[in-house]
Amino acid sequence: MSATLVPFSSVAECKRSKVDLPVTIEGTRPVIGAKFNGQEVRLLVDSGASFSMISSAAAEQFKLRTSMAPFGLVMRGIGGSTVPSLATVKLFTIANADVSNVEFLVSGNEVGAGSGSVGLIGQNFLERWDVEYDLAKGMIRLMKDEDCRKAWLAYWLTPGQSYTVINIQKTTPRAPLTIGSAYVNGVKIRVTFDTGASLSLLSLRAAERAGIKIDMPGVADGGISRGVGRNMVKTYIAPFDTFKFEDGEEIRHTHLRIADINLDTSDMLLGADFFLSHRVLVANSQNKLYFTYNGGPVFNLKTVSQPAPDATSANPAADTAETKQADSDGKKAAEEQIDATALVRRGTASAGRRDFDHALADLTRASELEPNSAEYLYLRGEVYVQKGDAEKALTDFNRVLDLKPDHVPALMSRAELRIRARNLVDARADLDAVDSFAAKQADIRYELAFAYERVNLQPSALTQFDLWIPAHDEDARLVNARNGRCRARAMMGQDLALALKDCNFAVGHSLKGSNSGFLDTRALVRLRLGDYDKSIDDYDAALKVNPQNAGALYGRGIAKIKKKKIAEGEVDIANAEKIAPKIAERFKALGIAP
Numbered sequence: 001m002s003a004t005l006v007p008f009s010s011v012a013e014c015k016r017s018k019v020d021l022p023v024t025i026e027g028t029r030p031v032i033g034a035k036f037n038g039q040e041v042r043l044l045v046d047s048g049a050s051f052s053m054i055s056s057a058a059a060e061q062f063k064l065r066t067s068m069a070p071f072g073l074v075m076r077g078i079g080g081s082t083v084p085s086l087a088t089v090k091l092f093t094i095a096n097a098d099v100s101n102v103e104f105l106v107s108g109n110e111v112g113a114g115s116g117s118v119g120l121i122g123q124n125f126l127e128r129w130d131v132e133y134d135l136a137k138g139m140i141r142l143m144k145d146e147d148c149r150k151a152w153l154a155y156w157l158t159p160g161q162s163y164t165v166i167n168i169q170k171t172t173p174r175a176p177l178t179i180g181s182a183y184v185n186g187v188k189i190r191v192t193f194d195t196g197a198s199l200s201l202l203s204l205r206a207a208e209r210a211g212i213k214i215d216m217p218g219v220a221d222g223g224i225s226r227g228v229g230r231n232m233v234k235t236y237i238a239p240f241d242t243f244k245f246e247d248g249e250e251i252r253h254t255h256l257r258i259a260d261i262n263l264d265t266s267d268m269l270l271g272a273d274f275f276l277s278h279r280v281l282v283a284n285s286q287n288k289l290y291f292t293y294n295g296g297p298v299f300n301l302k303t304v305s306q307p308a309p310d311a312t313s314a315n316p317a318a319d320t321a322e323t324k325q326a327d328s329d330g331k332k333a334a335e336e337q338i339d340a341t342a343l344v345r346r347g348t349a350s351a352g353r354r355d356f357d358h359a360l361a362d363l364t365r366a367s368e369l370e371p372n373s374a375e376y377l378y379l380r381g382e383v384y385v386q387k388g389d390a391e392k393a394l395t396d397f398n399r400v401l402d403l404k405p406d407h408v409p410a411l412m413s414r415a416e417l418r419i420r421a422r423n424l425v426d427a428r429a430d431l432d433a434v435d436s437f438a439a440k441q442a443d444i445r446y447e448l449a450f451a452y453e454r455v456n457l458q459p460s461a462l463t464q465f466d467l468w469i470p471a472h473d474e475d476a477r478l479v480n481a482r483n484g485r486c487r488a489r490a491m492m493g494q495d496l497a498l499a500l501k502d503c504n505f506a507v508g509h510s511l512k513g514s515n516s517g518f519l520d521t522r523a524l525v526r527l528r529l530g531d532y533d534k535s536i537d538d539y540d541a542a543l544k545v546n547p548q549n550a551g552a553l554y555g556r557g558i559a560k561i562k563k564k565k566i567a568e569g570e571v572d573i574a575n576a577e578k579i580a581p582k583i584a585e586r587f588k589a590l591g592i593a594p
Contacts (some may be wrong), residue, residue, distance in 0.1 A: 014147050016143055020339060028271070030133070030275075044121070046195055047194055049196055051122045055118065063274060089104065129142040175265070180193070184210040184268075192269050193280070202256045214236045277295070277395070340366040374399075374400045394511070397410045412451070491590060503522035539553075550583050560572060
């Protein structure tokens with residue numbers, strides 16, 4: 001493609017200063033290290049967030065004073081909206097630089113959930129800089145350019161390498177997001193470049209403009225997504241002929257994840273999966289965005305088994321060469337002389353792209369260079385888990401806990417492996433250790449509660465739910481947690497009025513068509529309460545969503561027998577036992593029998 005700008009190095013007066021932010025990739029998203037008043041924290045770098053943010057649980061954990069946010073300020077995301085408060089970190093440390101009195105919005109949502117972070121860095125910080133996202137190599141660079149408006153800023157380009165450059169809207173404090181244009185099936189859309197979104201997501205309205213509807217052949221269930229606010233949204237994965245940028249990269253015969261969402265300012269989030277497959281420079285100083293393709297699939301579509309999309313650009317031959325170069329770079333990994341931290345950053349980035357072999361090669365070298373690093377061993381263990389090698393993962397987690405017995409993530413991961421292996425005694429020991437080491441408000445208690453449920457320790461699960469729920473009253477996972485607490489009480493047969501209150505909340509706030517388990521739980525509570533008519537109604541609704549729910553069939557059978565509908569009840573019980581032969585034993589263990 002043509003360009004009117006000239007190479008960065010050719011503009012004599014152009015000067016650049018930069019700050020390197022090393023990142024690790026958690027799942028697919030970039031996380032950096034920082035400090036709150038001298039205490040180490042991890043923060044998600046979220047280019048799709050207008051303002052930096054932490055959860056209310058984190059604000060309490062770090063003893064930050066909160067106050068009212070400016071009047072009328074509302075945070076919106078794919079999960080709905082929420083009204084935040086404001087916290088001030090007196091001494092915020094990033095890239096070894098101390099900054100005084102940095103403000104964060106405070107939300108009930110666990111904004112860093114799934115990334116191991118306590119919050120996020122948003123555009124109120126990022127938009128002051130030109131920002132380079134080199135996530136495949138584990139680096140974000142903040143740049144300040146002087147007299148470079150006429151310069152070509154993608155300094156890493158090599159002769160013949162293909163690239164894309166697009167215009168983006170000017171960022172302002174009121175409109176800080178990075179927004180540009182793309183085309184889906186030839187239809188122009190607005191896209192937000194969002195490192196905080198794990199996966200790219202197209203709005204249903206934009207998909208329909210491009211000729212795609214969710215009831216068309218080839219459209220598959222994409223699972224549930226969430227964001228700011230309590231709500232969850234159902235997603236779908238649909239085939240598209242093309243996704244392209246004007247005069248730039250084109251992806252042919254691909255699939256995109258779509259959902260019925262209102263993004264306000266754009267039609268699509270280009271998420272961390274896009275950033276992992278590209279090197280991206282957001283040049284706020286020029287209102288332009290530059291990127292090159294790293295190779296591999298552009299969109300992470302976990303629920304669809306399909307070949308990688310055909311990613312091309314204005315110069316297909318150059319793309320092929322670039323992909324080969326990326327593969328070649330990976331093969332040279334064992335021969336490169338780079339330090340352990342760089343290896344870890346690159347290794348976690350490879351894992352984010354599901355390139356497990358290269359990830360393990362880098363993380364193994366890092367562990368050889370620093371054999372007493374518990375963190376490096378933990379990261380390698382997590383890659384082994386993703387790859388399905390439980391034995392090697394367990395070996396790494398054991399070594400981590402020899403080095404650092406209070407490593408909560410490793411304890412939690414080892415407990416999960418032990419639960420899968422039905423080693424419930426040792427799994428409980430790990431879960432109890434997590435309980436003893438974790439902060440009262442820690443987000444890990446959500447995961448801990450469900451793990452205790454899986455090892456049949458309902459009282460311990462209830463304790464964890466009681467700790468997590470009050471600190472996360474606006475979190476999108478609240479419906480799951482309150483259903484879990486309802487279920488724990490229902491299983492024990494205790495405090496059934498409180499259980500019913502939780503179940504009513506969960507059913508009332510869940511997505512229709514995805515709430516069979518919530519209805520099943522409430523039906524069990526009503527069965528124990530002797531409210532057989534409403535119990536049957538809930539079991540009917542649960543079975544309408546999932547006719548193969550053996551627990552719902554068996555429970556409905558018992559309720560019908562209690563109502564003297566003996567023949568109907570026995571049919572339900574017989575059908576349940578065909579699906580799950582031991583279902584009667586499960587109900588008997590709860591003290592429930594026909």
